[in-house]
Amino acid sequence: MTAVLEISGLRKTYRGRKGVRNALDGFDMVVEAGQVHGFLGPNGSGKTTTLRTLLGLIKPNDGRMAILGREVPRHLPEVAREVGAIVESPQFFGNFTAETTLSLLADAGGVNRNRVVSVLDLVGLRDRAKERVKTYSLGMKQRLAVASALLKEPKLLILDEPANGLDPGGIREMRTLMRDLSDSGMTVLLSSHILGEIQLICDSVTIISAGKRVTSGSVSEVLAQHTSGAVKVRLEPGVDLMGAAQLLRAAGAQVALEKDYFTVGNASNPAQITKLLADQQIYVSELTPVSADLEDVFLELTGTAPVEGQNRQVDQSAMTAGKGGWGQ
Amino acid sequence: MSLARAESRRLFKRRFTKLIVIGALLVLAATVAGTWFSNEKVGATQVASAKAQADRDYQEAVRQSEQEMAKCQAAPPTTDGVPCSEQVWVPTPDQYDYTWYMPATFDLRSEFPNMISVLAVVLAGAAFLIGASFVGSEWSSGGMMNLLLWRPQRVRVLSTKLTVFLSWLTGLTLLLLAAWAGIFQLVAEVRGSTEKMTAGVWQSFGLTGLRALALVLVAGALGFALASLGRHTGMALGALVGLGALQIGVYVMANLAEFKFTEAWVLPVWGYAWLDKELVLEDFRSCDYSATAGCELDKFTMTWQTAGIGMAIVVALVVGAAMWTMRKRDIT
Numbered sequence: 288m289t290a291v292l293e294i295s296g297l298r299k300t301y302r303g304r305k306g307v308r309n310a311l312d313g314f315d316m317v318v319e320a321g322q323v324h325g326f327l328g329p330n331g332s333g334k335t336t337t338l339r340t341l342l343g344l345i346k347p348n349d350g351r352m353a354i355l356g357r358e359v360p361r362h363l364p365e366v367a368r369e370v371g372a373i374v375e376s377p378q379f380f381g382n383f384t385a386e387t388t389l390s391l392l393a394d395a396g397g398v399n400r401n402r403v404v405s406v407l408d409l410v411g412l413r414d415r416a417k418e419r420v421k422t423y424s425l426g427m428k429q430r431l432a433v434a435s436a437l438l439k440e441p442k443l444l445i446l447d448e449p450a451n452g453l454d455p456g457g458i459r460e461m462r463t464l465m466r467d468l469s470d471s472g473m474t475v476l477l478s479s480h481i482l483g484e485i486q487l488i489c490d491s492v493t494i495i496s497a498g499k500r501v502t503s504g505s506v507s508e509v510l511a512q513h514t515s516g517a518v519k520v521r522l523e524p525g526v527d528l529m530g531a532a533q534l535l536r537a538a539g540a541q542v543a544l545e546k547d548y549f550t551v552g553n554a555s556n557p558a559q560i561t562k563l564l565a566d567q568q569i570y571v572s573e574l575t576p577v578s579a580d581l582e583d584v585f586l587e588l589t590g591t592a593p594v595e596g597q598n599r600q601v602d603q604s605a606m607t608a609g610k611g612g613w614g615q
Numbered sequence: 616m617s618l619a620r621a622e623s624r625r626l627f628k629r630r631f632t633k634l635i636v637i638g639a640l641l642v643l644a645a646t647v648a649g650t651w652f653s654n655e656k657v658g659a660t661q662v663a664s665a666k667a668q669a670d671r672d673y674q675e676a677v678r679q680s681e682q683e684m685a686k687c688q689a690a691p692p693t694t695d696g697v698p699c700s701e702q703v704w705v706p707t708p709d710q711y712d713y714t715w716y717m718p719a720t721f722d723l724r725s726e727f728p729n730m731i732s733v734l735a736v737v738l739a740g741a742a743f744l745i746g747a748s749f750v751g752s753e754w755s756s757g758g759m760m761n762l763l764l765w766r767p768q769r770v771r772v773l774s775t776k777l778t779v780f781l782s783w784l785t786g787l788t789l790l791l792l793a794a795w796a797g798i799f800q801l802v803a804e805v806r807g808s809t810e811k812m813t814a815g816v817w818q819s820f821g822l823t824g825l826r827a828l829a830l831v832l833v834a835g836a837l838g839f840a841l842a843s844l845g846r847h848t849g850m851a852l853g854a855l856v857g858l859g860a861l862q863i864g865v866y867v868m869a870n871l872a873e874f875k876f877t878e879a880w881v882l883p884v885w886g887y888a889w890l891d892k893e894l895v896l897e898d899f900r901s902c903d904y905s906a907t908a909g910c911e912l913d914k915f916t917m918t919w920q921t922a923g924i925g926m927a928i929v930v931a932l933v934v935g936a937a938m939w940t941m942r943k944r945d946i947t
């Protein structure tokens with residue numbers, strides 16, 4: 288497979304009144320052709336900054352980037368025709384209609400104006416196309432933004448949090464749209480913090496935290512690399528759950544009791560559990576690994592899981608300490 | 616080329632553009648109407664009636680003077696011994712020149728330059744506003760960012776916008792200048808005179824018209840560049856207000872410091888010199904403490920060339936700064 292998008296060692300510091308901020312700190316990313324690639328990260332982790340830099344809106348301090356095999360920003364004018372993008376919340380001149388807005392963009396980019404009607408239809412704005420953008424709701428503006436990105440029939444479609452402001456129906460439509468586009472050969476890069484969304488439609492993901500890549504790969508790989516390590520243990524009916532739990536705790540396991548089963552949080556070697564319990568004539572009727580979902584991986588890797596009694600601040604990442612397994 | 620076409624369409628689709636152009640046209644129409652109604656054609660009848668009126672007033676003054684004289688001579692002589700002939704004013708016919716009794720009439724040759732100035736000032740104001748809003752609202756609405764995603768050539772995008780705007784401004788100004796000449800030719804024919812209108816005079820009008828065009832373009836470019844620098848229409852207006860305040864400050868300071876020709880520090884004076892070909896500034900303080908009664912005031916003549924160079928430098932600096940920041944800045 289060929290890489291449609293390559294970023295390596297990207298660095299960006301913002302200089303403000305309160306000193307410098309490293310928005311990107313040596314970030315790497317690769318997006319393969321034909322995929323729907325999820326770009327995940329908590330608020331303020333640098334997703335928008337990455338996309339802006341890629342699209343030539345801001346200048347990086349260091350690093351190299353290539354789109355469709357061509358170095359950017361140097362060759363951006365040539366590849367821009369192939370890249371449809373929306374960055375952050377969509378913004379348009381409010382007094383123009385959706386149709387005017389798009390036809391002006393089409394003119395500026397040398398795209399046939401006839402496409403305007405069809406992309407507006409595609410995002411469901413056909414009947415409202417002649418109304419001023421100012422009168423649109425957030426979700427409608429978002430749809431217009433997607434339409435503007437699709438206008439060029441791009442090879443690479445970059446969408447920064449496109450689900451923002453969309454209703455559930457809209458989110459589902461967007462999902463189908465993206466799948467269809469991807470099936471037709473388009474590569475889609477989708478930034479989001481809505482994990483369910485990404486897990487449903489993305490082939491691969493990159494997770495960013497504090498301006499650095501923390502993991503990447505296909506969704507199943509990422510999930511497999513970061514299985515929670517927890518197992519769910521169910522015993523024969525009538526057996527004293529409490530006693531069994533105490534037994535395991537004494538051996539160092541992290542046990543969480545539920546109504547008719549318990550989970551062991553740090554069981555990197557589940558065989559140890561059966562052995563310990565069998566030694567005491569307690570027999571396990573079910574032992575299943577608790578599968579991690581993307582949300583768990585995300586929270587673990589970015590260190591943004593909520594901690595009780597604490598208000599986590601943006602930029603704060605409690606990179607979970609002591610992940611070492613038990614029973615190895 | 617496609618970018619230029621898109622920008623032309625954008626310019627004319629803007630409601631603000633239409634509004635300001637219509638506003639400017641209304642002001643110009645009011646000027647024409649005012650000139651039309653406050654002037655009239657003069658012929659033999661107007662001259663005769665002015666002469667009659669002058670004569671009537673003269674006779675009336677003579678009568679009053681004679682009455683005074685009679686009163687003076689009837690009274691007992693005063694001690695200071697001033698004779699009545701010196702106490703009483705005796706009017707002469709040349710003090711009642713009939714030309715002062717003539718109705719206002721529009722003399723194309725002497726009045727049209729002022730009319731060009733009016734046109735230039737109105738259009739310059741409109742150009743500043745349209746230019747500022749054309750790029751300013753693009754910046755503040757985020758439209759500029761969208762456009763740059765399509766054409767990631769920043770300086771090219773900004774200079775195309777400016778070129779398109781200035782081209783249309785040139786067209787509009789030339790059109791209005793031609794219409795202006797036609798209209799006032801008509802006004803002069805119906806409500807005044809077109810005497811002494813030689814080809815040379817028309818040529819001089821033509822040159823004044825070109826200088827008016829340049830002034831309009833300067834105002835448009837400044838509005839555009841300032842709004843782009845500040846990324847908001849309001850920044851251009853703010854800069855204008857700031858400049859006004861600064862100018863007053865500089866003028867006051869220059870006066871306090873007793874600089875010569877303080878008016879030369881005020882920018883609108885340059886515009887005036889530019890349109891009027893030259894402007895003579897006098898230093899009234901130069902004759903203070905002068906013993907001779909016929910002291911000549913120190914003079915400084917600002918020519919249109921000087922003013923033009925000054926304006927060109929200002930435009931080059933501001934537009935250059937706008938282009939430079941366009942190249943450099945992060946667009947977030």
Ligand SMILES: Nc1ncnc2c1ncn2[C@@H]1O[C@H](COP(=O)(O)OP(=O)(O)O)[C@@H](O)[C@H]1O
Pocket residue numbers: 301302303308309310328329330331332333334335336337602947
């Ligand atoms: N124009 C800016 N000036 C200063 N800091 C900025 C600017 N834009 C973004 N940042 C900072 O850079 C970091 C990354 O922001 P961003 O890329 O927008 O995050 P994300 O899109 O992942 O939520 C944040 O800490 C943010 O405060």
Ligand SMILES: [Mg+2]
Pocket residue numbers: 334335336375447
């Ligand atoms: Mg963002």
